[in-house]
Amino acid sequence: MSIRIGLIGAGAMGVHHGETLAFELGCEVAAVADIDLTRAAALADRIGTEATDDPISVITDADVDAVVIASADSTHEPYALACLELGKPVLCEKPLAPQASAAGRILAAEQEMGRRLIQVGFMRRYDADYRRMKAALEAGNLGSPLLMHCVHRNPSAGADFHSAWMITSSVSHEIDILRWLTGTEIVEATAVHGRSVLEDIHDPQLILLRTSDGLVADVEFFARAHYGYEVRAELVLERGTVSMGMPSGLQVRTDNQLVTPVTPGFVERFAPAYRAQLRDWLVAVRSGRQDGPSAWDGYATAVVADACIASQSSGGPVPVDLPTRPALYH
Amino acid sequence: MSIRIGLIGAGAMGVHHGETLAFELGCEVAAVADIDLTRAAALADRIGTEATDDPISVITDADVDAVVIASADSTHEPYALACLELGKPVLCEKPLAPQASAAGRILAAEQEMGRRLIQVGFMRRYDADYRRMKAALEAGNLGSPLLMHCVHRNPSAGADFHSAWMITSSVSHEIDILRWLTGTEIVEATAVHGRSVLEDIHDPQLILLRTSDGLVADVEFFARAHYGYEVRAELVLERGTVSMGMPSGLQVRTDNQLVTPVTPGFVERFAPAYRAQLRDWLVAVRSGRQDGPSAWDGYATAVVADACIASQSSGGPVPVDLPTRPALYH
Amino acid sequence: MSIRIGLIGAGAMGVHHGETLAFELGCEVAAVADIDLTRAAALADRIGTEATDDPISVITDADVDAVVIASADSTHEPYALACLELGKPVLCEKPLAPQASAAGRILAAEQEMGRRLIQVGFMRRYDADYRRMKAALEAGNLGSPLLMHCVHRNPSAGADFHSAWMITSSVSHEIDILRWLTGTEIVEATAVHGRSVLEDIHDPQLILLRTSDGLVADVEFFARAHYGYEVRAELVLERGTVSMGMPSGLQVRTDNQLVTPVTPGFVERFAPAYRAQLRDWLVAVRSGRQDGPSAWDGYATAVVADACIASQSSGGPVPVDLPTRPALYH
Amino acid sequence: MSIRIGLIGAGAMGVHHGETLAFELGCEVAAVADIDLTRAAALADRIGTEATDDPISVITDADVDAVVIASADSTHEPYALACLELGKPVLCEKPLAPQASAAGRILAAEQEMGRRLIQVGFMRRYDADYRRMKAALEAGNLGSPLLMHCVHRNPSAGADFHSAWMITSSVSHEIDILRWLTGTEIVEATAVHGRSVLEDIHDPQLILLRTSDGLVADVEFFARAHYGYEVRAELVLERGTVSMGMPSGLQVRTDNQLVTPVTPGFVERFAPAYRAQLRDWLVAVRSGRQDGPSAWDGYATAVVADACIASQSSGGPVPVDLPTRPALYH
C-alpha cells in the first residue's frame, strides 16, 4: 500500500522532509502547502507534486492519507486539530506547540478521539548514538544515572531567535531526550544566565533540569556558537559514564578504560554507502546515463588482482599489463 | 517512472540489496532468483515479490527493467553478458569477475554494444569519508600524494576464503579506491607474506601496489582479524596526510595540527535520524500503530519549556507541574 | 647553591613530593616529619634522610632552607606561620587552609613580613594542557570566554571525605584554575545536589561559580566515580571552544574544525623518555649494573641498517646475517 | 654518591642531555667538549661547568665518572673505545656507529673488557606508550604478533640527510623497537622507493623488516613530512591490535571495542605537573623571587570554598565577599 503525504510548510524543515520523502524513501507527496505560494511551488516542482497556499485544503484533501506539519511553531495547533478531526495521522515538527496550554488542547483532542494519531518530531530518538546511550543505560551494568551534561550549539541564529524561543525550539530536544532516556518526568527547571554574546538575548544559556528521581541535568544551549553545529551529552552513572556526540562516537568510561565500539562487519560500517550506491544507480538507470564505477573499473581491478595472485606464487614484484583504456570509458 | 528491478542472488549481499531497495528506497523488486529456491523464496516473501531458481528467466522477463547481480563471483560473467545482450542496465557486485580474462570478455561485449550498461559494486566510492579524502587530495593544498597506507580487516572468514580469493573479493576494494583516488593506473603488485593465523592460507597479507606515477600503497588485508571489522586509509602527501576510518572520522594532519571536521548544521549531523524518523513513521501509518514520540511527549516538553521560560524571569528554580499521564499514552 | 628541604607530612602527598625531590630532581631532603613516626621513618629511609615526629623541629632546623608542607589540611596554618616567622620559603599543599578565616591569618602574617614566602600547591597551573588552554584564551582570536564546563572525578574516597571537604580539598583546584585562567575573581557560588551514591554525603556535586565579569562555570565533582580518575574542562568562547583532559589532549573547536596539536619535533614528543633514560642510566651507573639498551643492541641495529642500505641499491630483499649473541648480553 | 658526567658533543642532542642533567635531574656535569669550542662554551656557561674542544681530555679526566657521547655519529667509535679502555660507563647516542663494522669493533672491545659499560640511546624504550604496547603484547591475551605498521615522520631535514643516513640515524629507532618488542632478531630487510619529494634522496622510504619468526613490519620514514613530527605504531596480533602514537594515546582493538586507558589516579595524571611545580619552586627559592600561586590565591580559594559550603546548606546562590587584593600580591 502506497501512502500519499500532505506536506504543510515549505521552509527549511519542509524542504528537508519533502526531499527525503520523495528522493530517499520513494514516497509520494500528494501536495505541498505554504502561506508563501512561491516557495511551496518551488518545492512541489522539485519533488513532482502540486502546490497551494491553503494548508487546510491539503489536510482535507481525500487523496491525502497522512500529514507532515512543518510550518511555523504557532500554527501547529490549528493544523494538528484539523488532522485529528479527520482521523489523519500526523508527523508534527517539534515543538508540538510553543506554549503548554496549546499543546494541552491538542492532547485533549487526541484523547477525545481515543486513539493516537500524532507523532512529534523528536528525531533525536532515532539517532544511532542516542540509541546506543539508552541501551548502555538500560544494560544496567553501569548502575543508576546520577547526572547528565548536555551541550547543544548552533553556529548562528536570526535576531528574532529570542531567549524563550531558544527553549521551545531547541532546548526542547534535550528536554525530550532526558525524559526518553530516563523514563522519568522533569520536576524542576532553572535558567542560569551569565555573559551573553548579545545585549537583549541570553545566549548562551545554562538550563538545569531535575527529574522526579533526583537526577540533575545541565544543558548549555548556545544559538550563536559561531564555530559550527554540535550536540553532545554525557550521562554520569554510578560505575561509569556514557558520552555521545564526540568525534569518536559513543564513548563508555568504565573500569579504568574508555571504550569506543568497533563495527562488527561491513554492513554496519558501509550501509550508508550501499544505500547511496543503489539510489544513485537507480537515478542513473532512470536517466539512462551511467556514471558509477564502470566495467573498465571492474576489468582494471581484475588485472591487478591477477598480478597480486601471481606475486603470491613468485614472491616478487609482478608488473601489471593493462591495455589502453577504451574510448567508451573516457 | 518506477523501475522494476530483477535481483540475482539471495545470499548475504542479495538480501542486503533487496531489503534496501524495498524498505529504504521505496523501490519495486520484480523478482528474486537464486539457485537455492528456499532462500530466494524467503527474501521474496519478505520484500513482497516472486522467487525463482532460474536467474536467466529474471533477466529476460519483460517486466524487469534493470538487474542487480549479487550471485557467486564466478557466475557474474554469464549473467552480465545476458543483460548486455538485452540492453538492460546492471549493478554487478564486485569483482566484475574473479579473473581478468572473464572481466575482459564482459568489457569487450559492452564495447560492442557501444554504450555503458554495467556498474560494478565498488560502493566505497559512495562512502562519505572516502569522498572527503578525495576532495582533500584534489584541493591541492597538501601537494602531491606520495604513499598510501591501507588496513582492511574482517572479523572472520570461512575455510574456503583462500589466498587468491582474499585478493579478488576483498583487496579489490583497495585496488579500486587507489585508482579512483589518484586517477592513475596500477603498474606493479607485490604480495608479501609473513606469519599467518592459518597454515595453508596467507592471512594476513601485505600487498604493495605501485601506480603509474610512482606512488606506493601498502595494503594489509586480514580476513580473520577476530576483533571486528575495520577499514582505514592514510594518504601521505607532500605537506600533510589525510586519514579515514579512524573513530573520529576524517583527519587531516597539516601545519602542526590534526584537524577533524565539525558538522556545519543540524541537517548534516542528523540527516540519518530525520530519514529514520520518516521511514518508521511511514511504517506506523501503514500499520495504523503509532509508537513514536507522542502528543504526550510534546505536551510534557511544552510544560517543562514553560517552566524554563518562567525561570528566565524569576532567576530561580521553577517547579514543573505535570498532570498524570493519560491512559492513552501508557 | 644546593637547597635543603624540610618535608612536613609523610602521607600520600608527602611521599610523592619527597620521592620526586630526591629521585627526580636530585634535591637534598634534610628531614621528614610526621606525627606518625613510623611512616616518617619509612620515607626518610627510602630517600636517605632523617625522620622525626616533631614538624616544628624541622622548620626551626638551621640546616633546613625551605619547607614543603604536606600534612593534614587543618595543620597547614601553624606550620605556615612558623615558617613565615623564620622567613623560610614554603610550598604548602592546597588548600592553604580549610577555612577562609585560617587562610586569612596566614595571609595577614605574610603581609606583615612584607615579602612573599608562601606558594600554594595549585599544581594544575603547571599542567601542559591547562597552560595551552590559557594560551589559547589569551591569544584572543576566539573572543571572550562565556562559559566553562568542568569535570573532576576520583575513583573512590573514604567515608570521612564529606560534602564540605570535597569542596576545600578538591573543588579548590577548579576554583583556582577558573581564577587563574580568567584573571578575575569569583563573586557567587551555588551548590546543586541531585542523586547521590551515598545517603549522608552529596556525591556527585554540581557547583556553579560566577566570576566578576559574568562568566558562569559549572563544576561536577564526583569523589566516588568508580571507573577512574579524570579531569576535564571546556572553555566556551565567542568564536569557539577549548577543551582539555580529553584522551586526544587539547582540542580547539573553531571555524567548522576540531583541531588537536601535532608536536613540532622529537624533543617535544619524547622529552619524558629522554629524561627517564638519563635518570635510569644514572641509577645504573651508581649501582654498577647496566641494564639499558646494550652495545649488542647497537650492533644488531647497525647490521640491519647495513642491510636496509644494501637494499636501497639492489631494490630487493637483503638477508641479515647476525652472529650469535655473545654471553655477555644474555 | 654524586656522579660527575663528561658530555661529548654540544649540538642539539648534547644541549638537550646537558640541560636535562643539570636542570631536571640535579646532576653535576663536570665538563662539556665539542670540536666547536664556541658552542661547547655556550652550553657549559648555561649549565655552570667547563668547556673544551678536546673530547678525549674529558674522557680521561679523573673527575669524570661517566660519559655521555652525543657527538657526530662517525666519532662515536673512538670515544666509546676510549671510555671502555678506562672502564667508564657510557651513554652513547644512537646509532652506536653508522656501520656495522665499526659497531662490531666496539662490541668486541666491550667483550674483551668482560663487563657491560655501554648503553645506546634507544630512548624510545623509555616511552610510556611503547612500554604499554610491550606490556599489552606480553599479557598474551591478544595472541601472537603477526604484522607491525610503523610511521616515523620529521618535519624537515638538511640536504645532507641522505638515503643511507635516514636509515642509520632514524629508522634505527624502529629497528631497535621491533627487536625489543618481539624479543627476536631481524632476518631480512627490503627498502621500497616510490615517489620522493627530492630528486636525489629517497624520501619518504618504505622499509620492510622480517623477524626470525616471520613477523613482517613496514616502516614509513619520511624526513621531510613538513606538517610536524609524528611517531606511530600498530602491532597486529591474532585477536586484536595495539596502537601507540595516536592523539588519544594507547589504543587496544579487541572484542568489537577500541579501548583507551583512563588514568587510575591523580598521581598518574598529574605527575609531570607536580614535578614541574617542585622544580620551578626550587628555582624560585634559589632566586628569592616567588612567582607561583600565592597565599592570596590560597586565601581567595578558601573564601569561595566557604561560599560553596554555605550554599550546600542554603541551597541557593551565595555571594562571595573578597577584600581588595593587597599590594604584595599585585
Ligand SMILES: [Mg+2]
Ligand atoms: Mg521548527
Ligand SMILES: [Mg+2]
Ligand atoms: Mg561477492
Ligand SMILES: [Mg+2]
Ligand atoms: Mg591535602
Ligand SMILES: [Mg+2]
Ligand atoms: Mg645523532
